[in-house]
Amino acid sequence: MNNLTPRELEMLARRLEPAIRRAFEQAIAGVRSQAQLETLADLLRAGQVDAVLEALGFDTEVFSPLAESVRQAFVAGGDAGIKELPKLSLRQQVRGGYNPNNPTPALRFRFDMRNRGAEAWLQENSSRLVTGIVEDQRQLVRQQLVRGMATGQNPRQTALELVGRVGETGRRSGGVVGLTAQQAQFVANVREQLAIGDPGQMAGYFDRKRRDKRLDGIVTRAIKAGKPVSEVDIDKIAGRYADRLLALRGENIARTESLTALNAGRDEAYRQQIEAGRLAPENVTCGWDATGDARTRASHRAMNGQKRRFGEPFQTPSGALLRFPGDTSLGAPAEETIGCRCTKTYRLDMAAEVTRGQ
Template identity: 35%
Template sequence: MASSLRKRIEELLQEHAPLLQKAFLEGVKDLRSNANLRLIVAALERNDIDGAIKSLNLDPAAFRAFDRALTAAFDSGGIAATAYISSQAVRSGIAAVFRFNARDPRAESWLLDHSSTMITRILDDQRVMVRNILSAGLREGSNPRTIALSLTGRINRATGVREGGAIGLTSMQEKYARTALAELTSGDPALMRNYLTRGRRDKRSDRAVLAAIRNGEGLSLTDAEAIVGRYRSGLLNLRGETIARLEAKAALHQSEHESFLQAVGTGQVNQSDVQRTWRHVGNLHPREQHISMDGQTVGLEEPFTAPDGTKLMYPCDPDAPVSHTANCHCQVDTTIDFIGALAREEAA
């Protein structure tokens, strides 16, 4: 049954998403550890923002582990889908052999283009975020070394790893962090209590914040920066989780779809016998549009259509807007009418 493949894809998602998250964080660690702090500081002392950004060495190769993890997820989805197709053929009495070819030009092209585009977007956003931080720091007259450390983070003496820096965060997440710093140093009880509502804060710091509120004073800049550094780490983990789930799901659904295309390509399956059905899977914040799509059935190369007109080949289609992909839990049931094909063959 199609639900068995759906279940298997979900199992693979739970398996590969943590691996992709780990690989993403390894990429960020690589960027931070290879940023040349001395050259960044020297560039900032010259008010040379472009030179400081160059000294960060924002190289796509830092995410090579993520690229490998994405390839592994893609391959796993294709193998699972092909195994399902083969089992359904056997159950229907059809002697056919199906194998997933990750080296098929179409499959390889999708994986290469998607991985490259995704990593480029991450680094482009980093450059925007970094430029904003550097510009603000110089405008405010901050010490160049302090500005540089806000990007790279400070070395944890226990682990030898830089932690708490802005590198790896989105521009919006870094904005949250800077707002949090202003809250903690403000001395305003209402603003400081607002920090305590931030979901990704390190709650171990709450006692120090509450003590400062009781004393009617803001935290020192040094203490506040340490707390916000841990808050940045929480935001980074959130970004890693979000990217990992989205990318794992896209890779698994794309390779699942590719498997059926390859089955048709063998000549042993008629494309007209393949149908795909959207299955809405609820979560804490379900999309009304996806609820209304539940049960929508299309052909193999036909996209699903959301009520707002958005076309999606499958849930978390990377070509669809983020309003349809972020935290989407929907699935697809793909079936092949092997029985109908046999009946036509016998009647011919």
């Protein structure tokens, strides 16, 4: 059996990431483009967080293309798992092999997207992904609302900071919608940093890796003059910073979801063969293969080489359980799953499979 190596899995994920990233970014662009500013301002004025989300259109439908792009990665994982398996059952190969004039003995493993297990994973994963994004937005809106009230900001200005401003292209950009609540706080910190007027604190802006360096001159001149950055320029600088954080979030979602879907698809491919009786679960041994570079989590490096029978979960040093890298179905927290580049290996006991049922 030729298992995918962590490097091969990562290369496959990289080919799938752009579609997932674009689907996420387009969903957020769609939410922003249909935003009714005055309606949002009225809802913010009334403190109706959930109504703001509803007005923005954050629901399952808007993320359907994102779910579809993840489904395609799941299919790719399933196909990869099938390719790792022999074209004929081992018993048939030993007992006479394949006769081209009599194709009956040939047993090709296959991946069925209509299988209940595959459908269940896709439904659960889509729900998890969309729920996570929407919950982030709920926290973000509440955070923006509290900040606006604390600073006496006009609700319309708060709404503009949420969905961004219409630029020369006719599209909104620079808003915090789509960011995590933490990222939105980073943008708020930039606004406060540039408006404070203190040269020492303003200089801290240059430590932000995701800033648009083309706008550094604006901040430099304000520091030299001992003045805060103008409100118009703050909107521009903070907006560019928010756009870059949104791109970062799209990249992170694409990386995590592509790897998770690939791993889930491979695992589902093996599970389906076992369910169909083509393989015996006791004859499939699984291993945890850590990537082994500087970016690998210490906990996952410690798991390298951990062995399990198919169906038994791996366990991290902290006690978290995972059926495969990136799996959250058994309650593994984000710190054990996001961006994980480890691989699950599968080893088939060929001798046991040959004699099974004799």
